[in-house]
Amino acid sequence: MSQAAPPLLEVEDLCVEFRTTRGTIRAVNGLSYSLREGETLALLGESGSGKSVAAQAVMGLLDTPPAHITRGTARLRGDDLLALSPERHRAVRGTRLSMIFQDALTALNPVLSVGDQLAEMYTVHRGLGRKAALARAVALMDRVRIPAAARRAHDYPHQFSGGMRQRVMIAMALALDPEVVIADEPTTALDVTVQAQIMRLLRQLQAETRMGLLLITHDLGVVAETADRVTVMYAGRTVESANAEDLYARPGHPYTRGLLDSVPRLDRLGKPLVPITGSPPPPSSVPTGCAFHPRCPRAEPRCGTDEPSFRTLTPTGHRSACHFAEEVHHVPVG
Amino acid sequence: MSPSAETAPPLLRATALTRHFPVTEGVLLKRRTGAVRAVDGIDLTVRRAETLGIVGESGCGKSTLASLLMALDRPTSGTVTIDGQNPFALSGPELRALRRRVQMVLQDPYTSLDPRMTAGQIVGEPFAIHPGAVPRADRGRRVAELLETVGLDPTHRDRYPHQFSGGQRQRLGIARALALEPRLLLCDEPVSALDVSVQAQVLNLLDDLRRELRLACVLISHDLAVVQHLCDRIAVMYLGKIVETGTREQICATPRHPYTRALFAAAPVPDPRRRAPDDALLLEGDLPSPAAPPSGCRFRTRCPYARPQCLTEPTLRLRDGTDHPTACHFPLESTG
Ligand SMILES: Nc1ncnc2c1ncn2[C@@H]1O[C@H](COP(=O)(O)OP(=O)(O)OP(=O)(O)O)[C@@H](O)[C@H]1O
Ligand SMILES: Nc1ncnc2c1ncn2[C@@H]1O[C@H](COP(=O)(O)OP(=O)(O)OP(=O)(O)O)[C@@H](O)[C@H]1O
Ligand code: SF4
Ligand code: SF4
Ligand SMILES: [Mg+2]
Ligand SMILES: [Mg+2]
Numbered sequence: 307m308s309q310a311a312p313p314l315l316e317v318e319d320l321c322v323e324f325r326t327t328r329g330t331i332r333a334v335n336g337l338s339y340s341l342r343e344g345e346t347l348a349l350l351g352e353s354g355s356g357k358s359v360a361a362q363a364v365m366g367l368l369d370t371p372p373a374h375i376t377r378g379t380a381r382l383r384g385d386d387l388l389a390l391s392p393e394r395h396r397a398v399r400g401t402r403l404s405m406i407f408q409d410a411l412t413a414l415n416p417v418l419s420v421g422d423q424l425a426e427m428y429t430v431h432r433g434l435g436r437k438a439a440l441a442r443a444v445a446l447m448d449r450v451r452i453p454a455a456a457r458r459a460h461d462y463p464h465q466f467s468g469g470m471r472q473r474v475m476i477a478m479a480l481a482l483d484p485e486v487v488i489a490d491e492p493t494t495a496l497d498v499t500v501q502a503q504i505m506r507l508l509r510q511l512q513a514e515t516r517m518g519l520l521l522i523t524h525d526l527g528v529v530a531e532t533a534d535r536v537t538v539m540y541a542g543r544t545v546e547s548a549n550a551e552d553l554y555a556r557p558g559h560p561y562t563r564g565l566l567d568s569v570p571r572l573d574r575l576g577k578p579l580v581p582i583t584g585s586p587p588p589p590s591s592v593p594t595g596c597a598f599h600p601r602c603p604r605a606e607p608r609c610g611t612d613e614p615s616f617r618t619l620t621p622t623g624h625r626s627a628c629h630f631a632e633e634v635h636h637v638p639v640g
Numbered sequence: 641m642s643p644s645a646e647t648a649p650p651l652l653r654a655t656a657l658t659r660h661f662p663v664t665e666g667v668l669l670k671r672r673t674g675a676v677r678a679v680d681g682i683d684l685t686v687r688r689a690e691t692l693g694i695v696g697e698s699g700c701g702k703s704t705l706a707s708l709l710m711a712l713d714r715p716t717s718g719t720v721t722i723d724g725q726n727p728f729a730l731s732g733p734e735l736r737a738l739r740r741r742v743q744m745v746l747q748d749p750y751t752s753l754d755p756r757m758t759a760g761q762i763v764g765e766p767f768a769i770h771p772g773a774v775p776r777a778d779r780g781r782r783v784a785e786l787l788e789t790v791g792l793d794p795t796h797r798d799r800y801p802h803q804f805s806g807g808q809r810q811r812l813g814i815a816r817a818l819a820l821e822p823r824l825l826l827c828d829e830p831v832s833a834l835d836v837s838v839q840a841q842v843l844n845l846l847d848d849l850r851r852e853l854r855l856a857c858v859l860i861s862h863d864l865a866v867v868q869h870l871c872d873r874i875a876v877m878y879l880g881k882i883v884e885t886g887t888r889e890q891i892c893a894t895p896r897h898p899y900t901r902a903l904f905a906a907a908p909v910p911d912p913r914r915r916a917p918d919d920a921l922l923l924e925g926d927l928p929s930p931a932a933p934p935s936g937c938r939f940r941t942r943c944p945y946a947r948p949q950c951l952t953e954p955t956l957r958l959r960d961g962t963d964h965p966t967a968c969h970f971p972l973e974s975t976g
Contacts, residue, residue, distance in 0.1 A: 467926040498864075498906045499697065502923075503922055525908070527907070527908030527910045530908060530912045551913060554912055555913075565837060566910065569836065569910055570868065571865055572904065579843055579844055581837070581839075581844060583841075584805075585835060586837065
């Protein structure tokens, strides 16, 4: 595996703080991941774990102040995005790097027809004339499988159903053939039958374009259906990363294992749930040592004081930040 | 099941239940232009100590149905009976006594609790509304017991909701619902606002409670896995109607309605080795508006098996008595 493609997007030791009058909140605290061409990497974490803030940092969408990127790099084919001026960062956004948000209705312009919004991408960035741009917009709507695209291009976002609106946003994100697309909970607001359509569409588009897809979600099922590799976050930190099959079959971190044991599953009728005790900490009071220690069934005294390093467990690059990662990884999920 | 449970009237029964919300146009002179048929002809029963799951996608009418079943909202037509009695024919103390038997837990643990009341006051509030339930002198002890029952520390009774986590707030809501020792607990999306790692705590609590207290439960959720995990029987809803009911095993192993099967196909399974192939059949389109449901079978616009008959002939209302009723002209035989 030494000849694997070089990473497309490589984030290392990212730290983001919010400095407010009520104190400093460390929302992201040492996040690392790497995404390769044609690959889907899932960023899995519960609410408040820092997934969206980390994505906004990479996209250059954080307001400074109150947000401050205090450490880390985010290299897109080697260029550090975090070192770019806001103007340069904006130029990268949309062209090389784009984002799909959870709520399409607030992300789209309500007073511009969908066709015009998509066409604008081509008039502004590609210098096309209005007519040619509109033709491209319709072709794009076709590509994300919006029925009767030519007619629907004249409609406004609120005239589309939730699922169709999400397709419009995907079209917007793909318009300029970006190298990396970050999808932040793209289906969380949708019904499960529509979610299945959208996730399939994303997989198909990715296979066509070879884009790198960073899929942000809290849903273990969506990750299992889509991701090649997974990075798990807890309280702003990376706690585990592995290819998807390894992660689900043999998690190397007690938190990941706890998540897998606690979700009800359609394929395991009648299996008891084993919950994780307690709840995730707010970023204003993250426990010392291993942030997971107050909830961890495996914790020992040193877990409360020593922060575990994020280390490699297997030649395939399974990594975990737990003092007992090797032992935890040794036991398959039952 | 004991013979007495068989012959006793069901704890809760809905017959031909509908709830239509008028759609109006105009600002000053509102004109009625149509109706949202949120609940449109539902029959169901909940027996003693049984858990019934109601599953369906957003907007199919689950919460509207819940308000009708709890007699918090009046049906447009049809009847609800609780313990054989019609709540809408009762008033005063009789109605209050009937209401005590069925209690509800709401979805959102962040907005359903009064932020100015302490945990103890929240859990004890039902005693103020039903003063006869527990003598005043015993109320403090009873509140402590209730907090313990749901896994909260009784010494935290003087804390306010914001001092509890989301999962703990949901426990408070459950303790309050249990205060009057109801026979039935209705939970509308009890875990969907909670963190993944906290959901299992609340699901296990509900499971323990229904066993230990022999409580009947109605569990409403958009999540098939949650419903499957907790429920003896499952009713699948689509656009204001129940399209299929059966035991958990019947619904999970041999779903007969194409919509039920589509729900299973769409639900992602947390195991990458069991990924569905990318050519597996998926439903197309979104849910139609309940203000203008399709003619004939409501599912026909998305059904891969629809035939001409489905366009014109309404599917029959589900009735009790059959083993595994399905509102489809061409029910599926076995899982393919
Ligand atoms: N502008 C801000 N000012 C202060 N704190 C913020 C701000 N934005 C986010 N945070 C905090 O940073 C933490 C991480 O938030 P983030 O939105 O990244 O979580 P998330 O993992 O995306 O969660 P969710 O699954 O709920 O979307 C949260 O505790 C949040 O309250
Ligand atoms: N008071 C009301 N007035 C008008 N329409 C209503 C009212 N309450 C609900 N509706 C409509 O009735 C339909 C069913 O709504 P309901 O809230 O019962 O759905 P649900 O299945 O609980 O959905 P969700 O999963 O999103 O909670 C929806 O189309 C909704 O917009
Ligand atoms: S380091 Fe300790 S507390 Fe943290 S996950 Fe490992 S065993 Fe648990
Ligand atoms: S009645 Fe027809 S359209 Fe409706 S579910 Fe059955 S086959 Fe499909
Ligand atoms: Mg987020
Ligand atoms: Mg609802």
